[in-house]
Amino acid sequence: MSRRKRLVVVGGVAAGMSAASRARRLDPDLEIEVFERSGFVSYGSCGLPYFVGGLVREPGELVVYTPEFFRQKRDIAVHVQHEVTAIHPDEHYLEVRDLVTGRQRQVEFDTLILATGARPVEPPIPGLDLKGVHFLRLVEDGIAIREHARALVAQGRRKAVVIGGGYVGLEMAEALVAVGMEVAIVERLPQVMPNLDREMAELVHDELRRHGVALYLGEGARAVLGDGGRVRALDTDARTLPADLVLVAVGVRPNSELAEAAGIELGAGRAIKVDEFMRTSHPAVYAAGDCADTVHRVSGRRAYIPLGTTANKQGRVAGENAAGGHARFPGVLGTAIVKVFDLGVARTGLTTREAALAGLEAAATTIRHGSRAHYYPGAGKLHVRLVHGPDGRLLGAQMAGPVDAVLRIDALVAALHAGMTVDQLYELDLAYAPPFAPVWDPVLVAARQAMNAIRGVAD
Numbered sequence: 001m002s003r004r005k006r007l008v009v010v011g012g013v014a015a016g017m018s019a020a021s022r023a024r025r026l027d028p029d030l031e032i033e034v035f036e037r038s039g040f041v042s043y044g045s046c047g048l049p050y051f052v053g054g055l056v057r058e059p060g061e062l063v064v065y066t067p068e069f070f071r072q073k074r075d076i077a078v079h080v081q082h083e084v085t086a087i088h089p090d091e092h093y094l095e096v097r098d099l100v101t102g103r104q105r106q107v108e109f110d111t112l113i114l115a116t117g118a119r120p121v122e123p124p125i126p127g128l129d130l131k132g133v134h135f136l137r138l139v140e141d142g143i144a145i146r147e148h149a150r151a152l153v154a155q156g157r158r159k160a161v162v163i164g165g166g167y168v169g170l171e172m173a174e175a176l177v178a179v180g181m182e183v184a185i186v187e188r189l190p191q192v193m194p195n196l197d198r199e200m201a202e203l204v205h206d207e208l209r210r211h212g213v214a215l216y217l218g219e220g221a222r223a224v225l226g227d228g229g230r231v232r233a234l235d236t237d238a239r240t241l242p243a244d245l246v247l248v249a250v251g252v253r254p255n256s257e258l259a260e261a262a263g264i265e266l267g268a269g270r271a272i273k274v275d276e277f278m279r280t281s282h283p284a285v286y287a288a289g290d291c292a293d294t295v296h297r298v299s300g301r302r303a304y305i306p307l308g309t310t311a312n313k314q315g316r317v318a319g320e321n322a323a324g325g326h327a328r329f330p331g332v333l334g335t336a337i338v339k340v341f342d343l344g345v346a347r348t349g350l351t352t353r354e355a356a357l358a359g360l361e362a363a364a365t366t367i368r369h370g371s372r373a374h375y376y377p378g379a380g381k382l383h384v385r386l387v388h389g390p391d392g393r394l395l396g397a398q399m400a401g402p403v404d405a406v407l408r409i410d411a412l413v414a415a416l417h418a419g420m421t422v423d424q425l426y427e428l429d430l431a432y433a434p435p436f437a438p439v440w441d442p443v444l445v446a447a448r449q450a451m452n453a454i455r456g457v458a459d
Contacts, residue, residue: 004031007322008094008107010084010258011115012036013045014308015289017065018315019113019322020076026323032075033107035082035096040139041067046308048142049168052149053175059139087112087262089282111284111322114259114272115315118252118290118306123163127224132231133246136168145172146179149245153180157244160184161234163221164249165192170204170340172247173213181245183213186236188220195334196398197351199366200385203400207343216241252306254291267293269304276328278318286322288314295331298349298395298416299358305334335413337406344406348413349396352387362387362395365422365450369442371405373434380405384446386412392421392454408443422450 007023009016012034020032034041042065050056067078079096085104087094093108120135122128134145152158160176162169165187173183185192185208191201192208192215208215216236224246225233234241254271265281267273272280272287274294280287289311296303310332320327335348355362365386372379382401388394397412399405415425426447432439452459 004029005110006031006033006108007111007113008032008109009034009113009115010087010094011117011289011291012041012067012078012080013043013115013117013289014311015117015292015315015318016113016115017042017070018312019115019286019288019319020070021074022316022319023323024074024076026320026325028075030323033077034070034079035084035107036078036080037083037099038138038140039080041065041070041078041080043139044308045137045139048136048139049171049175051142052136052146052172053178054146055178059143062139084116084258087114087258087285089262089264089285092284109284112286113315113318113322114280114285114287114291115289115311115318116255116258116291117311118254120248121251121253123221123248123250125221125223127226127231128248130224130226130231131229132244133224133248135248136172137252145245145247149176149179149181152244158182159242160245160247161186161241161243162247162249163234164251165189165215165217166194166249166251167336167338169247169249170208170338172249173208174211174339174341176245176247177211177213184216184241185213186216186219186221186234186241188218190218192217193338193345195336195351195354196345196347197353197364197385197387200345200347200383200398200400203383204340204343204345207340211341252290254304254306256291259285259287259291267304268302269293271304273302274314276330277321277326278314278329279321286318288318294329296350297331297333299354299360301358303332303334305332307332307334307336309335333413333416335409337409339403342403343400344403345398345400346406346409347396347398348409349394349416350387351396351398355387355395360395361390363390363453364388365446365453367442367446367449369440369445370438371402371442372436373438376434378402382406382408382442384408384442386422386425386446386450388422388450388454390454392423392451394420394422394425405442408441411443422447422454426451
């Protein structure tokens, strides 16, 4: 009797477990093994800031399924605290080390899916090894930060410095404020959220300052200073900031070293290059999630945009195809949404700067309009920015305003997928009722203003 075909998945979070689960649904006879370096699988890493801030009480609440669930309910062998140290795709085996026992072994595979994710970028500055300097990626990181922050507050030591003004930096700034810390953000660029146009980023600056977060923009971090092995300050290009806790959140880079060492081709951002079927340059190996690149649907260029939604979708495609299917992943728009205190911020497609880098002629139209009927309680102002070509083609969109209002970005996502112009966007029959929108929805107002700007006429 011949042995069962074996699928091995390296990485057990969003992409990895989506891949393993999809493969199991399609092929009940497939032998599936998953190796995960950390102690958790199938968890919502995007919820870690809310765990640190106390909205999520226990780390287990972030876990969707346990290794035992996958073993018992889906016949998927999940090995946590196991690190894959090398892969040999031509010989169809990989090398694994048990991080608890130190035991090493070889594992054979017929098909391999790399879902190794990404890791925080460590900027080349001294002092990152001091006690009190943190990175956030794993559940274990969130536990350490929360425990440290609470202990500091109990001691009356409240100074926290966040290096980096991207999604994680902003969400963690809010979380640290929630536990009682005084927070400063140091960002080497002149604005937070570089994937927004400056006009929209200024709204985020205002919200952060309104909640007491100090912003030091256009300043690079030079060194973390310590005393007795413990952090005491951060040196920037312009000043020294006292710090009891430092969080480094300057972005992530793909864990693509295993693939590169095995001779697998890398793509955008040194992520693993994949086609629309999530196949790598080796016929027996697929890749998905934060370790893999993709194609931007507007620019048509290869891109590295690591997001949880993308990881889950790519994992599903990789798992289906590894089990003999023919699914495809069509690319991304870079759609993202974030809550910064009481402000919701969303974006999709290209900013004006990104359009220029892609060689596309673009202009932008920005409006400020009510999120609900003006007389209905809770109405606020929503800023909508449309990026469009001279022919009216929609290239991107950004929003900032009440948290529940910025989900309108999904209408713009659909418009971009459909290749719509601002004229066609204006024709959409969007829903209206006073608790949800004014008669003229902000999206329609923005489309109308964009049409007028393109034609050179007044409203």
